Amino acid sequence: xxxxxxxxxxxxxxxxxxxxxxxxxxxxxxxxxxxxxxxxxxxxxxxxxxxxxxxxxxxxxxxxxxxxxxxxxxxxxxxxxxxxxxxxxxxxxxxxxxxxxxxxxxxxxxxxxxxxxxxxxxxxxxxxxxxxxxxxxxxxxxxxxxxxxxxxxxxxxxxxxxxxxxxxxxxxxxxxxxxxxxxxxxxxxxxxxxxxxxxxxxxxxxxxxxxxxxxxxxxxxx
Amino acid sequence: xxxxxxxxxxxxxxxxxxxxxxxxxxxxxxxxxxxxxxxxxxxxxxxxxxxxxxxxxxxxxxxxxxxxxxxxxxxxxxxxxxxxxxxxxxxxxxxxx
Numbered sequence: 392x393x394x395x396x397x398x399x400x401x402x403x404x405x406x407x408x409x410x411x412x413x414x415x416x417x418x419x420x421x422x423x424x425x426x427x428x429x430x431x432x433x434x435x436x437x438x439x440x441x442x443x444x445x446x447x448x449x450x451x452x453x454x455x456x457x458x459x460x461x462x463x464x465x466x467x468x469x470x471x472x473x474x475x476x477x478x479x480x481x482x483x484x485x486x487x488x489x490x491x492x493x494x495x496x497x498x499x500x501x502x503x504x505x506x507x508x509x510x511x512x513x514x515x516x517x518x519x520x521x522x523x524x525x526x527x528x529x530x531x532x533x534x535x536x537x538x539x540x541x542x543x544x545x546x547x548x549x550x551x552x553x554x555x556x557x558x559x560x561x562x563x564x565x566x567x568x569x570x571x572x573x574x575x576x577x578x579x580x581x582x583x584x585x586x587x588x589x590x591x592x593x594x595x596x597x598x599x600x601x602x603x604x605x606x607x608x609x610x611x612x613x
Numbered sequence: 614x615x616x617x618x619x620x621x622x623x624x625x626x627x628x629x630x631x632x633x634x635x636x637x638x639x640x641x642x643x644x645x646x647x648x649x650x651x652x653x654x655x656x657x658x659x660x661x662x663x664x665x666x667x668x669x670x671x672x673x674x675x676x677x678x679x680x681x682x683x684x685x686x687x688x689x690x691x692x693x694x695x696x697x698x699x700x701x702x703x704x705x706x707x708x709x710x
Contacts, residue, residue, distance in 0.1 A: 434655065436641040453644075460644040463686075464651040471682030476646065 392575070393487075393523055396514040398494070398546060400528040401555030405566060406587050407527040408433070409445070410555070411490035413591040414525050416447045419457035424487035427480055427522075428460045429468065431496045435460045445591045459484055466500035469509050481520050489517055494526035494545070511548050550574040555585075558604050567604055568594065622697060625673050631658065631666040639676070639689035646679070646688045673697070 401407050415426035428449075430438060438460060442449045452458035459480050467476050468491070477489075494510060501509050517524040528545060546552045552572040557564050569582045581597040582604045601609035627633060634656040639645060645652070649667060650660040667687065670676040674693040679686050 434642055435644055462642055462645040463647050467647065467651075467681055467684060467686065469682075471684070473680060473682055476681045476686075 392550065394518050394521055395523055395550040395574070396517065396548065397523070397525045397551040397553065398528055398549040399525060399553045399555065400530050400546075402530050402557065405555035405557060406585070406592055407529075407555060408438070408441075408492055409587055410553075410592055411492050411525055411527055412438070412442055412447060412449075413445070415458060415488055415490055416442075416449075416452070416591075418488045419452050425457050425484045426459075426488035426490065427477065427484065427486050428458065428490045428492065429477075430460065430462050430492050431465050433492070435462050445589060447591075456484060459486075464500070465496045469497070469501070469513060475516065477520075481522075486522060489522045489524045491524065491526040493529055495529045507544050507548065510545050514548055546572065556604075558598075558609055560598075560601065560609060567598065622673060623701065625669045626675070626697070628669075629666050631656075631663050632670060634658075635663060635667060635670060636675070640694075643689050643691055646681075646686050648684055648686055652687055 399407050399410055412428065415428055418424035418426050428438070439449050449458060449460060453460065461477070461480060463476060480486075491513075494513075497509060497513075498506055514524060514526075526549070549572075551570065551574065554569050554571050556567045556569070558567045559565075566585050566587070567582050568585045570578050570580070583597050584595040586593050586595055598604045598609065600612055602612045603609045625632075626636065635652065638652070638656055645655070647655070648660075649664060652667065653660045653663045656663070667676065671678060671687070674690055675697060676687050677690045677693075679688055
């Protein structure tokens, strides 16, 4: 939904960055919606390079003023008095989409007791600018029975939560996606396998015949 | 327009490894917008180690200062960079006279 705040949670290597980039590239190429990609630790030149593996020419999109890749420190994104870091870019690009990769990095700069408030402030900033935001969030576990999307209650602040998860099925690690929350919608609750190929993320069939997939260690249903 | 003497500009651009590292960083990542400390971190140095060289690049305009909230950040001026590259290219083609 327009102006929604979407959280994509998952451990390292599950495809959060790829999903975020695909969201922006599709927005620019298919829907005429410009976008901003904000990265903190991963440098843009690496992102440009990795994106070419999927046939996405981010530099070209930037030249066409359909996309802007911004690299900064997380605390600068929170803002303070005066001009916000993204104000000028938003004025120039008139984007409809923004990806923050990764929102969890804010935790390194903001005290835990203030983190939820600052995330709330940032998400509201995007809403007032009429942007739909997709923020990634790193979860620690790769597989295992413990399931926690975020430790600071961020999932309560967003409108949609998508969980990406590695699951082990018959000695093979597969990738699973599930929409845990979509405010105001009777959404699909099925766990679906997804694959990352040369075009990006492709959703596949739901996991049928297994239970406990979301824990990462499913068992065959009887 | 670039008015500085070519030799001075070249000297300010390439007189140290740090400047080269900063320029390479911004050339490859033109969307970088960060404090001096953040820029230093991204080239594996400390803020104090790059301060003087960053100041030279700010002076010739290839880097720009911006006030964001309560912080001062540094960003790349792509237009100015193009001007300087064009100027240096012309100087080289003319034999540096």
